Amino acid sequence: MIHPTPRLRFAPSPTGPLHLGGARTAMYNWAAARAMGGTFLLRIEDTDQARSTDASLQIILAGLRWLGIDWDEGPEKGGDFGPYFQMQRLELYAAAAQRLLAEGKAYPCYCTTEEIEAGREAMKAEKTGFYGYNGRCRNLTAAERAAFEQQGRKANIRFRMPEARVMNVHDLILGDVEVNTKELDDWVMIRPDGVPLYNFACVIDDIGMKITHVVRGNEHFQNGHKQRLLFEALGAECPLYAHIPLILNKDGKKLSKRDADTNMLDYRDKGFPPEAVFNYIALLGWGFSGDRDLFTRQEMVEAFKIENIGKSGSKFDEEKLRWMCGEYMRRWTPAQCVQQARPWLEQVVPAGAFATHGAWLQNVIACFQERVALYSEFDSKIGWLFGETVVMDEAAQKNLAKDPAGPAWLRGYADVLEGANLPPSYPRDRSAADRAVGLPSKKDAPAPACAFDTPAQIEVRTRAFTEQLGIKFGNFVHPVRAALTGTDKGPGLFDVVFLLGKETAVARLRAAAGR
RNA sequence: GUCCCGGUCGUCUAGUCCGGCCUAGGACCCCAGAUUUUCAUUCUGGUAACACGGGUUCGAAUCCCGUCCGGGAUACCA
Numbered sequence: 001m002i003h004p005t006p007r008l009r010f011a012p013s014p015t016g017p018l019h020l021g022g023a024r025t026a027m028y029n030w031a032a033a034r035a036m037g038g039t040f041l042l043r044i045e046d047t048d049q050a051r052s053t054d055a056s057l058q059i060i061l062a063g064l065r066w067l068g069i070d071w072d073e074g075p076e077k078g079g080d081f082g083p084y085f086q087m088q089r090l091e092l093y094a095a096a097a098q099r100l101l102a103e104g105k106a107y108p109c110y111c112t113t114e115e116i117e118a119g120r121e122a123m124k125a126e127k128t129g130f131y132g133y134n135g136r137c138r139n140l141t142a143a144e145r146a147a148f149e150q151q152g153r154k155a156n157i158r159f160r161m162p163e164a165r166v167m168n169v170h171d172l173i174l175g176d177v178e179v180n181t182k183e184l185d186d187w188v189m190i191r192p193d194g195v196p197l198y199n200f201a202c203v204i205d206d207i208g209m210k211i212t213h214v215v216r217g218n219e220h221f222q223n224g225h226k227q228r229l230l231f232e233a234l235g236a237e238c239p240l241y242a243h244i245p246l247i248l249n250k251d252g253k254k255l256s257k258r259d260a261d262t263n264m265l266d267y268r269d270k271g272f273p274p275e276a277v278f279n280y281i282a283l284l285g286w287g288f289s290g291d292r293d294l295f296t297r298q299e300m301v302e303a304f305k306i307e308n309i310g311k312s313g314s315k316f317d318e319e320k321l322r323w324m325c326g327e328y329m330r331r332w333t334p335a336q337c338v339q340q341a342r343p344w345l346e347q348v349v350p351a352g353a354f355a356t357h358g359a360w361l362q363n364v365i366a367c368f369q370e371r372v373a374l375y376s377e378f379d380s381k382i383g384w385l386f387g388e389t390v391v392m393d394e395a396a397q398k399n400l401a402k403d404p405a406g407p408a409w410l411r412g413y414a415d416v417l418e419g420a421n422l423p424p425s426y427p428r429d430r431s432a433a434d435r436a437v438g439l440p441s442k443k444d445a446p447a448p449a450c451a452f453d454t455p456a457q458i459e460v461r462t463r464a465f466t467e468q469l470g471i472k473f474g475n476f477v478h479p480v481r482a483a484l485t486g487t488d489k490g491p492g493l494f495d496v497v498f499l500l501g502k503e504t505a506v507a508r509l510r511a512a513a514g515r
Numbered sequence: 516g517u518c519c520c521g522g523u524c525g526u527c528u529a530g531u532c533c534g535g536c537c538u539a540g541g542a543c544c545c546c547a548g549a550u551u552u553u554c555a556u557u558c559u560g561g562u563a564a565c566a567c568g569g570g571u572u573c574g575a576a577u578c579c580c581g582u583c584c585g586g587g588a589u590a591c592c593a
Contacts, residue, residue, distance in 0.1 A: 011593090051592080051593095109591095111591095116590090128516090129516055130589085131516085131589075132589065132590095133590095174520065174521095175532090178519095180518080183517075184589090197590085197592080217587095218519095218587060219587060220588090221519070221520075221587075222519070222587085222588045223593090225519095245586085245587095285528095286528095287528055289541090290529035290530075291541045291542085292541080293543085311520075311522095312520090312521050312585095312586095313521075313585085313586065313587095316527095317543070317544085319526080320542075322543090323542090324543085368555090371556080372555095395553090474552060474553095476552085477552040478552080478553070481553065491554090491555090493553085494552090
């Protein structure tokens with residue numbers, strides 16, 4: 001090993017957003033670097049000037065940051081092996097090309113696009129099975145070159161591939177594969193304008209940046225062969241390659257940048273917890289262990305081995321992703337949830353409430369953590385806590401009308417609650433109650449010391465009331481929940497009463513009872 | 516066309532390298548049940564796979580060959 005420190009890179013081209021496949025490639029490189037105690041760097045392959053944009057670059061960087069993938073060298077970081085943008089490395093490519101030209105390992109090609117295409121068609125017609133560049137300029141004499149130059153033709157620089165050489169390439173994932181160079185044509189290294197093409201710039205940079213391991217999509221497998229030959233021509237040792245299988249869309253096709261919903265930032269904007277997305281993507285082609293699906297970034301790093309990446313493609317399953325989001329959502333503390341969900345919560349929570357009613361909001365959110373998967377789903381479920389009046393949905397209206405005695409129950413219950421020692425209602429200060437009682441209430445939890453009635457105490461009063469009424473609790477609870485929340489879903493009834501507080505609970509019960 | 520890679524429940528996968536512990540394990544989804552004041556959570560149970568055909572072997576998901584299917588590459592994109 002000539003390079004003692006493992007160095008891995010993610011080399012996106014800023015021609016579109018960071019999509020799922022790119023994120024996973026970045027993640028595997030990152031994890032491998034971290035696992036081996038090496039360096040992870042970002043190199044921007046911006047040689048496609050027509051399609052590269054700074055906006056795309058920013059989106060890619062934001063996507064990586066959102067997933068928690070950090071880099072040691074590259075944009076915004078610098079490093080000793082820069083520049084990290086290929087368009088700033090043009091002289092490096094030119095120098096390498098000159099050297100190869102001088103050594104006869106590359107040659108200028110004067111063919112026009114049309115001529116190349118015609119050559120390809122001719123090879124197709126021959127039905128040899130192979131078609132590519134026909135090598136017309138491979139052995140031009142000095143005089144012929146001069147003649148082309150005289151005509152004003154600009155030259156591409158092509159790499160002179162060895163003819164019909166069988167080489168054995170080793171891939172960390174695919175194993176040993178035999179390839180014959182006759183299947184590969186003389187490829188273009190540099191365009192007439194001096195801008196290099198992928199295969200060339202990639203190798204020059206991998207050498208310059210001392211890359212030791214390359215983990216990339218399987219679509220680059222054949223490119224790898226061309227690149228190995230270039231390393232050889234340059235007298236450099238090539239990195240270890242690992243070609244990972246593609247992520248497929250629902251139709252089993254390669255996931256492309258043009259597929260909708262593949263921009264990482266879309267997941268952020270839709271309220272997905274990044275930790276869950278990270279975890280899910282990691283699982284697309286790699287297994288933590290036979291019996292565990294959930295793991296942290298740190299745990300992944302500790303367990304990660306390039307060799308354990310799978311060989312077959314995988315389809316993206318949004319349902320499992322959602323499930324995983326829910327798993328993570330339940331693990332956060334309520335405070336973390338409030339903070340993470342805040343951009344969405346602000347749709348329904350009055351701005352000042354975050355400062356004045358922090359403890360209360362945490363209790364509200366805590367009651368819904370097991371009922372949502374995304375941060376964006378809280379706001380549509382907690383609106384009933386704020387409005388002056390309750391908006392009844394269809395199920396609630398039905399529950400309200402179910403029993404003719406309902407209004408009487410509600411009135412009576414309102415009286416019970418009025419006489420109880422409930423916490424005050426928002427927007428009054430109720431922090432003492434919310435700090436003392438952590439919701440949602442759990443069966444076997446020890447009774448908290450609280451100056452107000454706890455959900456458990458509210459339950460005692462409530463059950464006593466239904467007994468007094470001589471009705472089943474199960475019948476009583478539905479209209480009450482409807483009156484209080486306007487729906488037939490939600491947290492336990494006593495948590496609901498506690499959260500609502502005295503004034504609001506009483507008012508709503510009386511309003512629903514028609515006074 | 517040619518070259519290359521892949522193929523375990525519907526999906527993600529463990530097992531494959533070093534055949535027997537695999538009457539193939541886990542997870543998502545789905546179904547049933549339990550708990551329960553609703554929803555959700557949780558718990559229990561269930562349906563469901565070694566692509567196919569030949570070998571080799573006492574024994575194959577695991578090794579070999581063929582077939583089929585899927586994917587990738589074949590650019591002056593990356």
